[in-house]
Amino acid sequence: MSRRTPLPPPPPPEHLRSWPDRAALLADRAGVLSYLGGRSLGPVELVRFWLLVLGVQFGWFLVGQVLVSLGNGADPLGVMFAVPFLAIGLGVLVTAVVFLGLSVREERAVRGLMTRWAALDSDPEADSGLRMAGRSLSWLLTSFVAGAAGLCIAFVVPAMAERGEDTYAEVAYAMGVGTILWIAGLIGVTRAVGHYRWAVRLVAPGVAR
Numbered sequence: 001m002s003r004r005t006p007l008p009p010p011p012p013p014e015h016l017r018s019w020p021d022r023a024a025l026l027a028d029r030a031g032v033l034s035y036l037g038g039r040s041l042g043p044v045e046l047v048r049f050w051l052l053v054l055g056v057q058f059g060w061f062l063v064g065q066v067l068v069s070l071g072n073g074a075d076p077l078g079v080m081f082a083v084p085f086l087a088i089g090l091g092v093l094v095t096a097v098v099f100l101g102l103s104v105r106e107e108r109a110v111r112g113l114m115t116r117w118a119a120l121d122s123d124p125e126a127d128s129g130l131r132m133a134g135r136s137l138s139w140l141l142t143s144f145v146a147g148a149a150g151l152c153i154a155f156v157v158p159a160m161a162e163r164g165e166d167t168y169a170e171v172a173y174a175m176g177v178g179t180i181l182w183i184a185g186l187i188g189v190t191r192a193v194g195h196y197r198w199a200v201r202l203v204a205p206g207v208a209r
Helices: 022-041 043-069 076-117 126-133 132-162 168-203
Strands: none
Touching: 022 043, 022 126, 022 132, 022 168, 043 076, 043 126, 043 132, 043 168, 076 168, 126 168, 132 168
């Protein structure tokens, strides 16, 4: 994965600010907030997020297939082949989870920077564009669908499992798939709703930031 562009610095403290006038301050403020908004909800970030979720699912798929094969009574030769797949699956799973966690941590840093830059001044006309309704909706819809599907898989599959036909390993694998989806959906919905609520409060009259 390529190195990410560093985030812009926070605004300087009041005694070190050197903007020549308010117009210059508002221009820098608008530029930073627009960049950070795209960094949070941009289409590249959306694709990156779901690719990481897909990586987690792929790692769990490899691990799950090994568990299912062992649960079905694999022979010694099958066990020997299962060990490398288990190692690869765990490696992919852990790596994807780590990068997904870093993405969540970066989002928190972005949100903190946006709050600090927004607090410099008020510019309702420019700030109205920070709602990014279309991007927020894209995050919300994809995350809601994934979360709903995950909840359905995690609860319906175990409930419909039949003794003698479905093994514990198969049920555990399905529950893992569902859990990954609904956790990812929760993360995405939280990001979309959190950003939109922040942007609405930013331009609401009489609301202190």
